Amino acid sequence: MSAQPRQSVTILTAISVGLALASSCFPLLATTVGKLGAWSLAAIAGCGALAWLVSRAYAELAGAWPTAAGVRVYAGQAFGARTGLSLALLYLFLVVALGASETWILSSVLARVASSAWCELALGSLTPAPASAVPPLAVGLGFIVVCALANVLGLEPAGRFQAVLTFVMVAGLLSLSFLFTGGGESTVTRASMGGLDALAVGLPGAMFLFVGFEWVVSAVEEVDESGRSLPRAMSFSLLTLTAVYAALAFALLVAVAPADLTTGITQHLTLGASRGGRVGLLAMAAISAVATITSFNGGILGASRLVYALAREGVLPRPLARLHGRFLTPWVAVLAVSALTALSSITLATTQAVRVPILIGAAIECLVYAVVLLALRRLRETQPDRARPYRAPFGGRASLALALVFFGLALGCVFAAGEWALPTAAWLAAAIVAASAYSAFALRKRTSARRAPARIVRPLVASAPPTPTLPPKAGGGSLAGATHG
Numbered sequence: 001m002s003a004q005p006r007q008s009v010t011i012l013t014a015i016s017v018g019l020a021l022a023s024s025c026f027p028l029l030a031t032t033v034g035k036l037g038a039w040s041l042a043a044i045a046g047c048g049a050l051a052w053l054v055s056r057a058y059a060e061l062a063g064a065w066p067t068a069a070g071v072r073v074y075a076g077q078a079f080g081a082r083t084g085l086s087l088a089l090l091y092l093f094l095v096v097a098l099g100a101s102e103t104w105i106l107s108s109v110l111a112r113v114a115s116s117a118w119c120e121l122a123l124g125s126l127t128p129a130p131a132s133a134v135p136p137l138a139v140g141l142g143f144i145v146v147c148a149l150a151n152v153l154g155l156e157p158a159g160r161f162q163a164v165l166t167f168v169m170v171a172g173l174l175s176l177s178f179l180f181t182g183g184g185e186s187t188v189t190r191a192s193m194g195g196l197d198a199l200a201v202g203l204p205g206a207m208f209l210f211v212g213f214e215w216v217v218s219a220v221e222e223v224d225e226s227g228r229s230l231p232r233a234m235s236f237s238l239l240t241l242t243a244v245y246a247a248l249a250f251a252l253l254v255a256v257a258p259a260d261l262t263t264g265i266t267q268h269l270t271l272g273a274s275r276g277g278r279v280g281l282l283a284m285a286a287i288s289a290v291a292t293i294t295s296f297n298g299g300i301l302g303a304s305r306l307v308y309a310l311a312r313e314g315v316l317p318r319p320l321a322r323l324h325g326r327f328l329t330p331w332v333a334v335l336a337v338s339a340l341t342a343l344s345s346i347t348l349a350t351t352q353a354v355r356v357p358i359l360i361g362a363a364i365e366c367l368v369y370a371v372v373l374l375a376l377r378r379l380r381e382t383q384p385d386r387a388r389p390y391r392a393p394f395g396g397r398a399s400l401a402l403a404l405v406f407f408g409l410a411l412g413c414v415f416a417a418g419e420w421a422l423p424t425a426a427w428l429a430a431a432i433v434a435a436s437a438y439s440a441f442a443l444r445k446r447t448s449a450r451r452a453p454a455r456i457v458r459p460l461v462a463s464a465p466p467t468p469t470l471p472p473k474a475g476g477g478s479l480a481g482a483t484h485g
Helices: 009-020 025-036 039-064 071-079 081-123 138-150 158-183 197-210 213-222 231-253 267-312 333-353 355-382 396-415 418-451
Strands: none
Touching: 009 071, 009 158, 009 231, 009 267, 025 039, 025 081, 025 267, 039 197, 039 213, 039 231, 039 333, 039 355, 039 396, 071 333, 071 355, 081 138, 081 267, 081 333, 081 355, 138 158, 138 231, 138 267, 138 333, 138 355, 138 396, 158 231, 158 267, 197 355, 213 231, 213 267, 231 396, 267 333, 333 355, 355 396, 355 418
């Protein structure tokens, strides 16, 4: 058996940044700046610090249990298989919800660029054309189809190429943020500085900006045995994300009017157009497209592999474990996840409630972070002798305190939805109840199947008529090949 390739800290950092930095972050960052003003910088720094503390827990658990299953194994070891499976199913709900918002935002970005280009040709202005000129839903569904096809065909970007793409995106955002900040005297009134109550409301939204950085732990089987690469990569990733978000937040604070910061979902394009004209608009749109590609494609890829693994275990329907006969990809799982994302995108297009799936995703992640911190505390007590190449720099009491903080942030995500607070709470509660109930059902069914005695097949009576033999079809294949789709 050949050894797994070892990923460098640079590649792991790029993977972590690319999964966290998505187009969904831009409107939420702008809204946070519009509500908090200069306090948004403190919110970003504070949430970055909280994310770093969580990353220490992930690093310790990943070193002790080096498996791509990640949080499912950690929670399962600490609190039982049902808790671990429930978190895995919540992750699937998270990917579908964020995938819908991500494709809708990207389609809105591309629609605005296209309509602005049309207006520039027709009227000599960058003012967008009516929304009906370019249908965002069609663009979003087309993007989902392309990503699904790429995953079925096994077209995954190489680690080095993805690292280059991510670092170019980061360099572009930092450069443009500094350029737009110093791009002349501001003609807008800056967002006023909110009070401490506004800071408390804005923290849950700021926490979403870092969602996904920890998904890099799925590559733990490809890191060095010292256990130091993964914690270093997550530290560099969070430092990079904090710097990028702070720079972009300051540019939004200086260059975009408060009313525009809390309106729509393409505020970063407003920033680019106001300070850089057509070039600035296209540059921010290109960065948004790259951010969606790196995060959305990675989410679909990871979710489909998780569905495939759960189906092989008998937790999800068996057809989801089928592999493509030629490309050896879990094509049924890829199509299932993509279809759910497309359905969510259609629902989102009819309601226009973009913040709901984003805040639901943030709430789920905060709950997962809390469970991971509690798992760290419990596993130190129940399995103290297990080898841990890396240990988090805090103990059981600090883990409990941090878990309570993240439970509070999860609750804050619901209230941050404003007029959509009730639907957000309802969908979040439905996801938690459904994941828990299905986990109990699936595990009970699997346990019953294992305990059931083997059936004894008795020979048929000799007088039974013989079964006629069908002639083989021309060019026919075997059933074994058909099961691989």
